[in-house]
Amino acid sequence: MVSLAVSLVLMIIKFVAYALTASSAILSDALESIINVVAGGFAFFSLVLSARPPDKTHPYGHGKIEYFSAGFEGALIVLAAVGIFFSGLYQTFHPKELPTLDIGLLLVLGASLVNLALGLFLVRMGKKNDSLVLLADGKHILTDVYTSAGVLAGLLVVHVTGWFRGDGVIACVVGVHIVYSGSQLVRSAFAGLMNRSEPALLDEICSLLETHRRDVWIDVHRLRAWRSGAWVHLDFHLILPRDIPLWDAHKQVKDLEKIFMEYFGGQADVLIHLDPCDDPECPICGHEPCELRNGEPRGQSQWKRDWVECHGDVTESRAEERVRLVGL
Numbered sequence: 001m002v003s004l005a006v007s008l009v010l011m012i013i014k015f016v017a018y019a020l021t022a023s024s025a026i027l028s029d030a031l032e033s034i035i036n037v038v039a040g041g042f043a044f045f046s047l048v049l050s051a052r053p054p055d056k057t058h059p060y061g062h063g064k065i066e067y068f069s070a071g072f073e074g075a076l077i078v079l080a081a082v083g084i085f086f087s088g089l090y091q092t093f094h095p096k097e098l099p100t101l102d103i104g105l106l107l108v109l110g111a112s113l114v115n116l117a118l119g120l121f122l123v124r125m126g127k128k129n130d131s132l133v134l135l136a137d138g139k140h141i142l143t144d145v146y147t148s149a150g151v152l153a154g155l156l157v158v159h160v161t162g163w164f165r166g167d168g169v170i171a172c173v174v175g176v177h178i179v180y181s182g183s184q185l186v187r188s189a190f191a192g193l194m195n196r197s198e199p200a201l202l203d204e205i206c207s208l209l210e211t212h213r214r215d216v217w218i219d220v221h222r223l224r225a226w227r228s229g230a231w232v233h234l235d236f237h238l239i240l241p242r243d244i245p246l247w248d249a250h251k252q253v254k255d256l257e258k259i260f261m262e263y264f265g266g267q268a269d270v271l272i273h274l275d276p277c278d279d280p281e282c283p284i285c286g287h288e289p290c291e292l293r294n295g296e297p298r299g300q301s302q303w304k305r306d307w308v309e310c311h312g313d314v315t316e317s318r319a320e321e322r323v324r325l326v327g328l
Contacts, residue, residue: 004040010111021104025170028084039073070136074185081178088171112148215286223308235271242276
């Protein structure tokens with residue numbers, strides 16, 4: 001709501017600056033501010049929707065709307081850049097004087113300082129709440145700040161030298177920069193919608209498993225994880241001794257679920273598939289005493305991403321490869 005209100009006020013200020021100066025570069029900055037307002041409204045709606053808990057029609061929650069929001073914002077940024085670029089081309093080939101440029105520069109400077117504070121605030125809140133929408137909105141606004149800084153620097157040169165063709169050149173450069181910024185947001189949105197693997201998240205989960213590891217947890221494999229808003233969905237296979245009682249195996253799963261729920265602040269959906277151990281796991285098994293052991297233990301594996309991401313069941317050849325890695 002703060003982002004939306006501030007963006008609306010700053011958009012008006014920038015259009016006032018354009019009305020005073022007739023600068024294509026300032027117009028490019030003002031047009032991007034329209035995108036800030038539209039994107040801020042869509043971001044607010046998506047945050048309200050994504051905060052809803054899972055229900056019968058959306059058992060995985062509503063967090064995916066954040067990726068749609070980020071993609072929508074990125075597409076709008078690219079669209080605005082096209083208009084900015086053509087406006088800049090016209091000013092480049094048909095330069096005109098810029099009246100009251102000094103007043104326009106002061107207005108844009110004031111708006112940029114406010115935008116800087118707002119962008120840093122939104123990025124901080126986005127990281128704190130694991131919200132792609134807040135993070136995308138904050139980065140977009142910071143991009144607007146960088147754009148405004150470039151516009152200010154370029155127009156200051158124009159004001160001093162009187163080279164009015166430079167106003168159009170600045171607008172074109174700003175347009176290219178905005179296209180890049182928008183395409184990055186669209187790329188992030190597609191990655192989220194396609195459940196692209198997040199190495200940092202997988203490393204975080206592996207570290208958590210390693211920290212709370214028990215001897216009865218022989219090995220972990222087929223780890224997968226993805227985000228949906230603030231929620232983290234993860235599943236993996238856990239190998240336990242094949243003679244462990246059902247009640248004890250169930251307790252191990254519940255203990256693991258509790259660890260993840262506490263770590264992710266109650267916003268974790270955990271699915272653990274249990275596998276019984278087999279002879280090939282004996283060399284990497286730390287469970288003692290074991291009446292089923294058919295080989296001397298050579299050392300437990302370290303549960304790092306490359307290890308636990310293995311797909312498929314642990315065959316004898318794969319287990320031998322793991323033993324070799326432990327030896328190394």
